[in-house]
Amino acid sequence: xxxxxxLATYAQASATKLGIQKFDIYGSSVDETSAQVDQGEPKQxxxxxxxxxxxxxxNEEHRVGITSTTDVDPAGVELAxxxxxxxxxxxxxxxxxxxxxxxxxxxxxxxxEKTPQAxxxxxxxxxxKAEKELLEAHPAIAGVPYNGMAQRDFDxxxxxxxxxxxxxxxxxxxxYLYSKTEEEGKKxxxxxxxxxxxxxxxxxxxxxxxxxxxxxxSHLNYNKIQSGKYLVVFSPEAFLSLLGAFSNLYNAQSxxxxxxxxxxxxxxxxxxxxxxxxxxxxxxxxxxxxxMFDGEGTPTRKTPLITEGVLSxxxxxxxxxxxxxxxxxGNANMGAKITVGPHYYHVxxxxxxxxxxxxxxxxxxxxxDDLQALHAGVQSLQGSFSLPFDGWxxxxxxxxxVESATVAGDFLALLKAIVYVxxxxxxxxxxxxxxxxxxxxxxxxx
Amino acid sequence: MPPRTLLLSKELPTLQYNSTRDxxxxxxxxxxxxxxxxxxxxxxxxxxxxxxxxxxxxxLAEDDxxxxxxxxxxxxxxxxxxxxxxxxxVSTNDxxxxxxxxxxxxxxxxxxxxxxxxxxxxxxxxxELLRDYATKKGKEAWLSGCSSMREMGDILxxxxxxxxxxxxxxxxxxxxxxxxxxxxxxxASDGTFARDIRLTQSVGYSLxxxxxxxxxxxxxxxxxxxxxxxxxxxxxxxxxxxxxxSAGKMLYADYVESGTYPIIMANKFGGVIFHEACGHLLETTxxxxxxxxxxxxxxxxxxxxxxxxxxxxxxTDEFGTIDMDDEGMPAQRTLLIENGILKNFLSDRTGSIRxxxxxxxxxxxxxxxxxxxxxxxxxxxxxxxxxxxxxxxxIDKGIYCKKMxxxxxxxxxxxxxAVDEAxxxxxxxxxxxxxxxxxxxxxxxxxxxxxxxxxDLGLAAGFCGSVSGSIYVTVGQPHIKVDSITxxxx
Numbered sequence: 010x011x012x013x014x015x016l017a018t019y020a021q022a023s024a025t026k027l028g029i030q031k032f033d034i035y036g037s038s039v040d041e042t043s044a045q046v047d048q049g050e051p052k053q054x055x056x057x058x059x060x061x062x063x064x065x066x067x068n069e070e071h072r073v074g075i076t077s078t079t080d081v082d083p084a085g086v087e088l089a090x091x092x093x094x095x096x097x098x099x100x101x102x103x104x105x106x107x108x109x110x111x112x113x114x115x116x117x118x119x120x121x122e123k124t125p126q127a128x129x130x131x132x133x134x135x136x137x138k139a140e141k142e143l144l145e146a147h148p149a150i151a152g153v154p155y156n157g158m159a160q161r162d163f164d165x166x167x168x169x170x171x172x173x174x175x176x177x178x179x180x181x182x183x184x185y186l187y188s189k190t191e192e193e194g195k196k197x198x199x200x201x202x203x204x205x206x207x208x209x210x211x212x213x214x215x216x217x218x219x220x221x222x223x224x225x226x227s228h229l230n231y232n233k234i235q236s237g238k239y240l241v242v243f244s245p246e247a248f249l250s251l252l253g254a255f256s257n258l259y260n261a262q263s264x265x266x267x268x269x270x271x272x273x274x275x276x277x278x279x280x281x282x283x284x285x286x287x288x289x290x291x292x293x294x295x296x297x298x299x300x301m302f303d304g305e306g307t308p309t310r311k312t313p314l315i316t317e318g319v320l321s322x323x324x325x326x327x328x329x330x331x332x333x334x335x336x337x338x339g340n341a342n343m344g345a346k347i348t349v350g351p352h353y354y355h356v357x358x359x360x361x362x363x364x365x366x367x368x369x370x371x372x373x374x375x376x377x378d379d380l381q382a383l384h385a386g387v388q389s390l391q392g393s394f395s396l397p398f399d400g401w402x403x404x405x406x407x408x409x410x411v412e413s414a415t416v417a418g419d420f421l422a423l424l425k426a427i428v429y430v431x432x433x434x435x436x437x438x439x440x441x442x443x444x445x446x447x448x449x450x451x452x453x454x455x
Numbered sequence: 456m457p458p459r460t461l462l463l464s465k466e467l468p469t470l471q472y473n474s475t476r477d478x479x480x481x482x483x484x485x486x487x488x489x490x491x492x493x494x495x496x497x498x499x500x501x502x503x504x505x506x507x508x509x510x511x512x513x514x515l516a517e518d519d520x521x522x523x524x525x526x527x528x529x530x531x532x533x534x535x536x537x538x539x540x541x542x543x544x545v546s547t548n549d550x551x552x553x554x555x556x557x558x559x560x561x562x563x564x565x566x567x568x569x570x571x572x573x574x575x576x577x578x579x580x581x582x583e584l585l586r587d588y589a590t591k592k593g594k595e596a597w598l599s600g601c602s603s604m605r606e607m608g609d610i611l612x613x614x615x616x617x618x619x620x621x622x623x624x625x626x627x628x629x630x631x632x633x634x635x636x637x638x639x640x641x642x643a644s645d646g647t648f649a650r651d652i653r654l655t656q657s658v659g660y661s662l663x664x665x666x667x668x669x670x671x672x673x674x675x676x677x678x679x680x681x682x683x684x685x686x687x688x689x690x691x692x693x694x695x696x697x698x699x700x701s702a703g704k705m706l707y708a709d710y711v712e713s714g715t716y717p718i719i720m721a722n723k724f725g726g727v728i729f730h731e732a733c734g735h736l737l738e739t740t741x742x743x744x745x746x747x748x749x750x751x752x753x754x755x756x757x758x759x760x761x762x763x764x765x766x767x768x769x770x771t772d773e774f775g776t777i778d779m780d781d782e783g784m785p786a787q788r789t790l791l792i793e794n795g796i797l798k799n800f801l802s803d804r805t806g807s808i809r810x811x812x813x814x815x816x817x818x819x820x821x822x823x824x825x826x827x828x829x830x831x832x833x834x835x836x837x838x839x840x841x842x843x844x845x846x847x848x849x850i851d852k853g854i855y856c857k858k859m860x861x862x863x864x865x866x867x868x869x870x871x872x873a874v875d876e877a878x879x880x881x882x883x884x885x886x887x888x889x890x891x892x893x894x895x896x897x898x899x900x901x902x903x904x905x906x907x908x909x910x911d912l913g914l915a916a917g918f919c920g921s922v923s924g925s926i927y928v929t930v931g932q933p934h935i936k937v938d939s940i941t942x943x944x945x
Contacts, residue, residue: 042565047743047744050540050541051541051543052541052743053542053543053544053805053826054541054542054543054544054565054566055543055544055545055546055826056543056544056545056546056561056562056565057545057546057547057824058546058547058548059531059546059547059548059824060548061529061548074524075523075525076525076526076527076528077525077526077527077528078527078528078529079528079529079530079531079548080528080530080548081548085528088528089528092526092528093526095604096524096525096526096604098604099521099524099604099605099607099608100521100523100524101520101521101522101523102520103520129565130567151745152744152745154744154745154746154866155744155866187866189745189746189866189867196867196897197866197867197868198867199865199866199867236713236714266517266627267626267627267663268627268663344525345513345515345523345524345525346515346522346523346525381863381865381871382861382862382863382871382872382873382893384861384863385860385861385862385863385871385872385873385893386860386871386873386893388672388873388890388891390663390670390672391670391671391672391890392670393710393890393891395873395891395892395893395943395944396893396943397869397871397893397895397943413869413895413896413897413941414895414943415713415871415893415895415941415943415944416943417710417713417891417893417943417944417945418945451713451944451945453713453714453941453942453943453944454941455715455941
């Protein structure tokens with residue numbers, strides 16, 4: 010991939026040749042290696058070095074066209090500019106996006122340096138050792154069918170025809186282990202764990218092994234659950250996945266497209282229990298791979314979304330911010346249409362509470378560890394969900410795994426039914442979140 | 456300069472191949488033959504190159520305006536190297552000879568192999584005469600015959616206007632279209648040398664209706680693999696009427712009462728039940744991982760005797776139809792289950808090497824960034840002997856699942872999928888609409904509970920995500936009855 014100065018130079022030359030006055034380009038390149046193992050042997054090792062750029066062009070009618078390409082040499086970029094220009098005459102006439110007013114604003118946060126990649130043989134050896142440890146953790150663990158270790162270097166840049174130029178690069182590594190049990194006369198059970206770090210040396214593989222083993226073993230003792238309404242405790246990962254599935258609540262583009270459970274007037278209204286606060290916090294130390302600027306070059310920043318139950322902020326692109334008389338929040342993705350998305354959630358207790366809850370003393374509560382099939386079981390525009398899950402029925406600290414059950418409800422009702430937000434938060438790859446207690450949710454078992 | 460039969464390794468930098476940049480044709484034979492020979496000389500057991508060019512465009516109409524029209528151009532290659540049963544896959548955007556050689560060298564090094572010494576001879580791999588499905592079947596003209604940007608926009612706007620006239624309580628209307636044109640070339644050290652062009656198109660509606668706290672959202676799309684006139688022929692008026700009717704019925708629907716019910720699943724997209732509950736478990740990818748309960752059941756009864764199922768790539772125009780798979784093997788028709796007996800698995804090259812099951816032309820991938828894996832194509836339950844009325848008449852209280860959402864299957868064979876449009880069945884008759892249903896079960900159990908199949912086989916376009924990315928597939932079935940299944944709701 011050419012560096013940003015080279016690309017800016019030949020993009021400008023092509024634009025001039027094509028008579029294009031105004032354009033911007035977002036691009037990225039990735040250099041990654043990943044490995045899987047099967048019974049100690051490498052199963053598939055993958056390596057990839059690829060780049061792509063997305064080009065936006067404004068024509069004489071101030072309409073925008075966009076094209077993305079993997080051909081980032083001068084000929085490829087020129088073809089992309091030309092194609093985007095042709096597309097621009099069919100682009101939207103209303104609410105046409107413009108350059109972000111913050112595309113040249115100084116960025117105070119700094120990105121992480123790249124970490125040297127470990128040799129592939131090291132990845133395979135480490136993963137094979139992890140697989141072996143997991144298989145030895147319990148006689149019932151018969152395999153680790155899904156496993157993988159990956160390391161990735163990335164570069165991102167943004168530039169526009171008014172001189173904005175942004176660049177950042179970094180690296181991260183990840184490991185996942187998903188084990189499966191087999192016991193005579195019992196159904197197979199499975200569970201997994203995932204870890205991410207700034208590079209292979211920082212990857213906590215041992216913690217991943219331990220979590221995968223503990224979770225898998227904890228599901229060996231399983232039972233059907235009686236259908237009914239339960240006090241439900243969501244693990245940090247489970248609550249974060251629901252929060253992500255219903256992110257249209259605070260996504261300004263979704264709201265303007267009327268594809269949301271909120272309207273512009275929802276801002277400032279009570280949508281959740283006052284015990285809950287949520288913000289998007291891209292620069293949280295737990296956010297491996299944090300981005301310093303978004304797809305329009307806007308610096309990223311911490312944005313409050315729900316404060317003590319009140320909807321307190323929306324995630325914006327430059328375009329949505331302009332339409333809603335707000336500031337961009339650094340959440341734009343340049344694409345077929347500018348979309349808006351969160352970086353890294355930080356869920357925290359809101360107002361102080363008088364009553365606290367504990368899994369050590371609570372009776373007959375359902376602890377949901379992992380929600381599945383969100384792509385199928387979430388009706389994000391209706392607000393409803395019906396999802397299979399991994400979890401346990403907990404009675405005064407004793408856990409029995411739940412077999413084949415679903416949890417169903419309405420997300421807005423769930424937010425208001427939160428009765429406790431635990432004080433201790435857990436740092437996860439998707440955000441920071443404590444366990445969340447919700448009253449009276451429908452569980453279907455038998 | 457064409458390659459000589461006895462090429463020395465040190466002469467590689469002097470080669471000047473001039474492959475056609477904008478087309479995968481015979482000019483690629485010489486460089487790929489040399490690179491495959493280089494890989495074999497280095498000690499690899501098998502090498503495969505997959506080259507790809509795509510010209511994709513999507514168009515979105517929201518309410519009464521076009522909000523997005525976006526072309527995407529992509530070029531890349533992947534090289535897969537095998538040493539014994541171990542393999543690696545390297546992908547790159549660089550299709551120059553040196554770029555492909557660098558990718559090959561990286562793949563070799565991952566497997567502990569090194570390029571031969573300068574004085575070593577590089578054997579030439581004799582590739583077959585280019586097996587060119589694109590030229591043979593007249594696909595070269597497909598791209599230019601598709602709708603222009605202007606036509607895409609005009610049709611989607613007209614379609615959205617039609618939807619406004621059919622639906623009530625409309626909150627938002629979307630009509631979305633995409634065209635995915637793909638040219639691929641496969642060259643492998645077993646002599647495979649094949650080229651194809653694929654044209655995949657899809658168009659459909661998403662309708663959101665709201666009346667106070669009552670909301671319903673219905674999506675419906677159709678797809679095609681080989682018809683440049685596809686968008687022009689879209690019957691959006693009929694689709695709009697159908698979508699509007701479904702949204703209207705579901706707007707005030709009650710939430711389903713959870714429990715265990717007999718159900719009837721409608722034909723067409725109802726076939727997602729077989730796709731998730733059984734199809735994935737018949738892929739050799741699952742055998743390799745030992746995540747299928749059917750691993751050693753070939754020749755045994757795994758389903759109700761009323762059930763016969765196929766997976767094939769040959770149906771004209773269907774969404775999962777392919778002339779050849781992404782490993783260059785011609786597509787075929789594969790009988791999966793016959794009267795309840797497991798007959799075949801779906802296998803790609805790796806699956807064949809690792810599990811011994813014969814290849815079935817099922818090696819598929821989303822793009823050059825993914826190695827091929829065993830994947831479904833057009834998968835459906837064969838029609839049975841019953842009438843649809845027979846199925847309903849057999850149920851006193853149950854649920855009619857008319858429109859299915861997506862689903863998934865886990866490593867233990869437990870599957871789930873959502874129902875977008877459902878109705879209560881009482882005494883053999885459809886009564887009130889229901890929403891919020893999720894079906895869950897275990898593959899081994901559910902396959903024996905599909906006890907009745909009607910005669911009205913119908914197919915539907917879908918997307919399938921798995922280890923080699925998201926691919927286009929067809930699901931299908933006639934109306935079927937499942938004797939009992941757990942329905943999650945409120």
